[in-house]
Amino acid sequence: MAERKTEELKMSSEDEFSSEKAPYCDIESNITSKGGKEWRTVLRLAFQSLGVVYGDIGTSPLYVYATTFQEGIRHEDDILGVLSLIFYTITLITLFKYGFIVLQANDHGHGGTCALYSLLCRHARVGMIPNKEIECREESSFQPEVPGKQFRRASMVKAALENSIFAKFFLLVATMFGTAMVVGDGILTPCISVLSALGGIKMATEAITQDEVVWISVLVLIFLFITQRFGTDKVGYTFAPIITVWFILNAGIGTFNFFKFDPSVIKAINPVHIINYFIRNGKSAWISLGGVVLCITGVEALFDALGHFSVKSIQMSMSAVVFPSLILAYTGQASYLRKNMDQVSETFYKSIPGPIYWPMFVVALLAAIISSQAMISGTFSIIQATFSLGCFPRVKVIHTSAKHEGQIYIPEVNYALMLACISFTATFKSTVNMGNAYGIALLFVMNLTSLFLVLVMLMIWKTHIVLIILYVLVIQSIELVYLSSVLYKFNQGGYLPLSFAVFLIAVMLLWNYVHLKKYMHELEHKVPSESLQEMATFQRIPGLALFYSELAEGIPPIFEHYITNVPALHSVVVLVSVKSLPISKVPLRDRFLFRRVKPHKLFMFRCVARYGYRDMKNDDQEPFVTMLVQRLKEFMSEDRWETDGDVDEEVEMVEREWRNGVVHLVGQSELMAKKGSGFWKKVVINYAYNYLKRIVRQQDEVFTIPRSNLLKVGMTIEL
Known part of the structure; x- marks a missing residue:
């Protein structure tokens, strides 16, 4: 294994880590080729998913009928129409x-x-940013296939997207918009869920005022966000039993009401009742769709929180527990309403049998608290993905599970969401406007998902065109109709998520624009080979220097800036790039990937330090340096044939300089717009971007470098 890697390193070009591709693939295949997950693991994740993914959609029976029939039920068959829609x-x-x-x-x-x-x-x-990772470039091409209609169609779509600047920009902005809407959901979901559940107290006793309900809700929200730091794994195990009881009780009460009041509502399975509902009510039926669509609130969490679980586990929990429970709950409420049409505003609590009212209220309150968890977890996942695309400022991502990659916690995002939720709850004090806002956010994300999915079907899956057309006509048409309905209430709270999305998109576009400019500048100004030759004459000082850089290819220009102003090099220099791989664990023998930088007498090396999501990064860098030096010495021994001098002496030199002391050098660029740049470019780079950069995590914090051995190298870059 080591010999093959060494041979690949020798055959690589000097300017790129092309040898990284094979070791990466070896690591990934070794770790992920052990077969599918055992069923007990799938069952465990399915159980956990009940407490993390379905809280929001599971609590929708609290308010769907009341929101749909805001002006009361005009005809008893309207109940069948709405049940059929649901x-x-x-x-x-x-x-x-x-x-x-x-x-x-x-x-x-x-x-x-x-x-x-x-x-x-x-x-x-x-992508608006060129693929920087070797493995990404490897995966970016189509595999050879037998030409056919689907293949030719996929090639045409691919070529059209690649040749259109507008299409590339549109896809990027659409991604940012979807991200912003999901984050908006993460704010609105806790507010509306907790307030709607606590409404049961007011119905049971008049001693509680609405203002008191609001402040109780604020305390509940604070508790919810504080628990996020314990991780999705622990939260899932804590909340899953409660949500399981919630689904069982809803299914049981729904079944009881179905047989007790009106079993004939089963005929709502005939979609003709939907047509009749629109014929009877016209525009009012269309407006009521804004309430009906709340029956799938939180549905995007199934996809956003996928990284926390697995496809099989979510499919299992949805099919076996969530879907049948929801259908029984809504069917039972419809049966109750057929005999009690005047109680539609309090459908959920009024339909609960008296002896279990208070137990059900307690479970409903707990379920409402948990319902917020779905979108919070989804927000963490989507922020992490946005950051990896270079579209979001640097944040600290904490992996809360040693077993599953996607179970993460982001402190900055968590507390920002908490403050926003508290502000919105205290300001609106009602679920009505929040419901209008939530519907708009939900439908925009659903429609964007469908748009991207159609492109995936055309270009990647190469689905038959008939099936794609069928999907658009059935699924996407339904979503567009729902979207048109919720937009009707734009001025009744619907403006909130769109305003928030515009602000967040502005931040992401700003960060992405400058990030791309900086990346292209560093690629164009990599240290030339002539400068490396001149370095060989510089004075050498004792010690080992680790120079950290995010640039995966070539030597960054900030290093040339450093040696120009300090014309001396440490006896041994290692250019370090820390990478996180989408695999669980990188074996220690494969943690570091080295190359020599020519000329050899520089005693300079390039190193990629690779971590999986199960690998722990300790704040103490001593173990990291120890491992790096050990692997460097092994690399030098394996690379004997390419070394002119005595390898044993060079290995001893590395050991000696390591003992003399280690200095961690971190490049810190100050970005400025070029002279003569336009007004808006100066505002974006000189002020907006640099302000964001100052308030977010710095590079040395991400690398967890000890400050006692840290030396920051400053440089001004004009873009």
């Missing part, structure tokens, strides 16, 4: 679209709008 919406959108189609369009096990965008970028050159 049944087919949950079946077609939640179960069919998300459960069995969208989940398959994941990117290395990750879901969400960013994952769909990343998937498209890996199969076509549509």
